[in-house]
Amino acid sequence: MKPTPIKPTPIRPGSALAAEFWEQGRSASCPVINIHAHPGPVYSGYMPNCRPADMVRELRKVGGRLMCVAPHSALFAPEIGNAEAESIVEEFPQEIRAYMTINPQYPELMLRDLAGFDKKRHIYVGFKLLPDYHRVRLSDRRYQAVFEFADERGLPVISHTYANSPYNGEAEVEKVVARYSGLKFIMAHCLKANWRAAAAIARQYPHAYLDLTAVSGQWGAVDYLCTHAGSEKMLFGTDSPWYGLHQAIGQLLSADITDDDIHNILHRNAERLLNLTDSEG
Numbered sequence: 552m553k554p555t556p557i558k559p560t561p562i563r564p565g566s567a568l569a570a571e572f573w574e575q576g577r578s579a580s581c582p583v584i585n586i587h588a589h590p591g592p593v594y595s596g597y598m599p600n601c602r603p604a605d606m607v608r609e610l611r612k613v614g615g616r617l618m619c620v621a622p623h624s625a626l627f628a629p630e631i632g633n634a635e636a637e638s639i640v641e642e643f644p645q646e647i648r649a650y651m652t653i654n655p656q657y658p659e660l661m662l663r664d665l666a667g668f669d670k671k672r673h674i675y676v677g678f679k680l681l682p683d684y685h686r687v688r689l690s691d692r693r694y695q696a697v698f699e700f701a702d703e704r705g706l707p708v709i710s711h712t713y714a715n716s717p718y719n720g721e722a723e724v725e726k727v728v729a730r731y732s733g734l735k736f737i738m739a740h741c742l743k744a745n746w747r748a749a750a751a752i753a754r755q756y757p758h759a760y761l762d763l764t765a766v767s768g769q770w771g772a773v774d775y776l777c778t779h780a781g782s783e784k785m786l787f788g789t790d791s792p793w794y795g796l797h798q799a800i801g802q803l804l805s806a807d808i809t810d811d812d813i814h815n816i817l818h819r820n821a822e823r824l825l826n827l828t829d830s831e832g
């Protein structure tokens with residue numbers, strides 16, 4: 552006997568966008584830009600589908616347009632540094648751009664990389680900071696060179712942010728965004744889980760943005776951020792390959808927000824931030 556197919560409960564009834572994602576796993580009018588991903592293996596754990604080719608395949612499945620990456624090697628292996636980031640973008644120039652990862656524990660490497668940045672704008676969209684892992688506070692003067700560089704050029708800086716962290720908590724984030732208004736500061740993980748502070752900073756500072764990485768699975772967080780900061784300040788990120796794209800998209804489709812908000816989050820804001828041509832949707 553054939554099993555009876557389970558009929559899914561429609562999410563967001565009446566939404567053509569939700570129906571399209573539900574049925575096709577993607578939407579022709581709503582491309583996906585993932586602004587937070589880390590290609591490459593992590594040797595302390597099992598990470599399937601972490602090769603750039605696997606990640607591009609997953610991106611295509613959801614109708615993805617682009618992902619912005621900082622390979623694990625750039626975060627954790629200073630002797631490799633940003634080399635892998637560059638080769639990955641060269642391999643997938645349509646779908647991948649990189650952040651230049653900055654580790655201020657190695658100032659001579661940082662200055663060398665910064666000096667080469669302007670010639671590599673086809674590779675890099677901005678900078679990635681990991682203050683708590685690198686054990687340097689955001690407001691530490693060792694970060695000053697990169698903030699000034701990004702500030703002069705109006706570039707995005709995506710930084711790991713977590714509630715109560717002495718390295719990248721609320722107080723440290725606020726010091727930086729208050730001081731540098733020319734750069735675009737992306738709060739990766741939205742100060743997990745102090746959504747209130749993250750939304751307040753995004754609302755107060757036009758150049759501060761919320762990256763939804765780490766919001767996945769947190770009931771009500773998307774709705775809260777949308778109400779208190781606005782969908783124009785929210786960016787879609789997933790920490791792939793740590794987390795999957797469909798789950799994160801599903802969370803947006805299940806939230807009590809509008810289709811217009813979803814377009815803002817999935818692609819429009821990133822298109823503006825990265826100076827990409829607009830999609831139709």
Ligand SMILES: [Zn+2]
Nearest residue numbers: 587589739790
């Ligand atoms: Zn990350």
